[in-house]
Amino acid sequence: MKFKMLDTLIDQKAQLQSGFDAMAERERQAKENYHAKKAEYESTITESVLSGADVTKDLDKLAKEIEEAKTAYERRVHERNIYSAARPAEKISSDDVVNAWNNEYVPEFNKKKRDPALNKLISVKRAYAEALLEYKGIIREFDNEKYVVANELGDSYRYQLKDVSFNFTREREKFTLGAHDLRSLESGKVPDYWNHHEELNGVGK
Template identity: 30%
Template sequence: MKFKLIEKVMQERGEVQAQQKAFQDEYLTARDELTETKALYERTLTESVSAGQRPDDKALDALSDKISELTRKAERTGRAYEVTTHSLRPKTANDEVISAWNGEYLHQYTTQVIAPKIDAANAARDAYIDAVLAVREAEQAYETERMSVVFTLDPRNDLHNTVIYKLHKINPASAILLNSDDLHSINGGHRPAAYSTGGK
């Protein structure tokens, strides 16, 4: 399940960034052209005077007019770019996204994705408990039979019983019970290392 509203926000952000870049490019072009024109003005004036010639007033006036025009353009486009960086925003407000996430999306995700997995986990937990209790019941039946054999062979119920320690006990539940490390791994979103063969 995807939170589709964020895709709309990302698209809007892309559009805003494209607009901001367009204003920035226009400003940088005007600024660079202004710098080049000022340099050309200085070069034209300096070369004429250094050569002992009278500057070409017509050419310098044209460059001066262009410098004035480019100055206005650089100021105008620079201010426009500055305004876009502060005021141009995606149409979808953050509060709208937060409200949509915490409302409809959270409800849908909880009911459609989380709830079925919780139901499956609860069913697995109940089956696990039943299986462990069945093992314990079988273990207890074994122990009852073992003690019956012990007291049949040697009826003494004390430390002098010669058979009680010779008939082996079993503890099958120890092989299937989850320990605290297992539970810690599971709670951290990982399969316990002892059970890694089953995949994640």
């Protein structure tokens, strides 16, 4: 389930950055033009000194252009600072995102995803506990009956009577959940040995 406001925030950041980049580029061009005019002024005055030519008009014209370029550059700097402070493309704040996450997304996620999963877990937990207790009761019933038969036959026959409880660890692992199973499942993994049991193979896939 996607948190849609995140896309809005990402798009907003992109718009803000695009606007800032445009402002920065205008500032860079204005600064470049300003320094170019100053360099042209210095070059012109140097040539006039070396050549003896009268370039007063040119210098006056360049001085005016320098002042205009400087004003334009300072304006661009001011515009960028205003844009950075005002952030006109910013329609949602980080606080808005947190509020939407906590008060809109999380409740909806719980209702649609988490709560159904928890209900399934509690149902399965109850069913497992009841099945295990039923099995334990059946084994007690069997053991009681076996005890009566063994006492009647005598010790020489006691160990010849078959049992029905789990005989091997692998059999117990197949039908019950142990600490290792729970640790693996809590970490989001299915115990490897489950693949050895046809009834459990493929769980989680």
